[in-house]
Amino acid sequence: MSDSHPTNAELAILQALWRRGPSTVREVCDEMGRSSGYTTVLKILQIMTQKGLVQRDKSDRAHVYQARHSEEQIQRGLVNDLLTKAFRGSSQRLVMRALSAKPVSAEELAAIRKLIDEMEDKAP
Amino acid sequence: MSDSHPTNAELAILQALWRRGPSTVREVCDEMGRSSGYTTVLKILQIMTQKGLVQRDKSDRAHVYQARHSEEQIQRGLVNDLLTKAFRGSSQRLVMRALSAKPVSAEELAAIRKLIDEMEDKAP
DNA sequence: TGACATCTACGAAACTCTTCGTATATAATA
DNA sequence: TATTATATACGAAGAGTTTCGTAGATGTCA
Numbered sequence: 001m002s003d004s005h006p007t008n009a010e011l012a013i014l015q016a017l018w019r020r021g022p023s024t025v026r027e028v029c030d031e032m033g034r035s036s037g038y039t040t041v042l043k044i045l046q047i048m049t050q051k052g053l054v055q056r057d058k059s060d061r062a063h064v065y066q067a068r069h070s071e072e073q074i075q076r077g078l079v080n081d082l083l084t085k086a087f088r089g090s091s092q093r094l095v096m097r098a099l100s101a102k103p104v105s106a107e108e109l110a111a112i113r114k115l116i117d118e119m120e121d122k123a124p
Numbered sequence: 125m126s127d128s129h130p131t132n133a134e135l136a137i138l139q140a141l142w143r144r145g146p147s148t149v150r151e152v153c154d155e156m157g158r159s160s161g162y163t164t165v166l167k168i169l170q171i172m173t174q175k176g177l178v179q180r181d182k183s184d185r186a187h188v189y190q191a192r193h194s195e196e197q198i199q200r201g202l203v204n205d206l207l208t209k210a211f212r213g214s215s216q217r218l219v220m221r222a223l224s225a226k227p228v229s230a231e232e233l234a235a236i237r238k239l240i241d242e243m244e245d246k247a248p
Numbered sequence: 249t250g251a252c253a254t255c256t257a258c259g260a261a262a263c264t265c266t267t268c269g270t271a272t273a274t275a276a277t278a
Numbered sequence: 279t280a281t282t283a284t285a286t287a288c289g290a291a292g293a294g295t296t297t298c299g300t301a302g303a304t305g306t307c308a
Contacts, residue, residue, distance in 0.1 A: 094199075
């Protein structure tokens with residue numbers, strides 16, 4: 001099945017790829033600030049290629065890797081997973097936990113409120 | 125460290141315990157609808173006892189297990205984890221993904237709005 | 249009491265994830 | 279060209295998770 005989610009190490013690498021765009025192993029390594037050794041990152045990128053999480057360009061000697069899914073897509077998948085696993089599918093509770101888990105600035109609250117306004121307009 | 129999160133199987137068992145309250149292995153099994161075998165549930169409950177996720181009462185022959193943390197506590201931990209791992213700590217984005225991941229009813233939206241109102245009142 | 253059901257305990261197998269050592273190929277340089 | 283640096287590929291170790299078979303203890307009932 002392809003509905004599996006990236007592991008922690010894979011997610012950390014994806015973050016680097018999303019920030020940098022297409023990158024070599026070394027570039028990913030640097031971006032990650034030496035949190036894992038070079039061969040470890042290489043190995044995981046190879047696994048991710050096999051899983052279809054990244055795309056590999058072997059033209060140059062240093063292969064260039066690229067995320068195959070957007071950050072938004074992956075985030076949606078992770079949220080959905082957490083939703084069914086721990087929140088009985090209730091988005092409302094997840095949102096409430098997210099808002100109470102960490103202080104949220106007034107600007108952020110306003111942005112969320114605006115999103116809710118739009119959703120209420122669309123589905124009255 | 126004790127800031128580790130329950131695994132999937134552990135979370136499924138916790139859900140059963142939260143719904144039923146203190147329960148025996150068999151009761152947890154039934155509640156879970158035969159998704160895992162009896163000895164599997166027993167084994168994981170033993171591991172969870174060792175980890176401190178559940179409390180065990182050995183008075184009766186069939187030991188009685190009880191969750192040691194509330195559903196809310198665990199949810200908060202999971203949300204925080206997801207927040208740092210996949211959302212760069214931005215609650216706003218997590219909320220937005222949660223709201224767009226699954227259709228949310230008007231009642232739920234209203235409840236969330238109310239929560240935002242309260243938070244804005246408290247931190248102006 | 250004897251047969252049977254049910255419980256805990258234990259351990260091993262199968263699997264995934266993460267890490268790293270090492271071998272090998274290729275480019276750059278003195 | 280010979281040396282050095284850097285790349286990929288491969289495999290295996292170690293940890294954690296999940297599963298289940300089996301052994302042994304304890305309760306129930308004809």
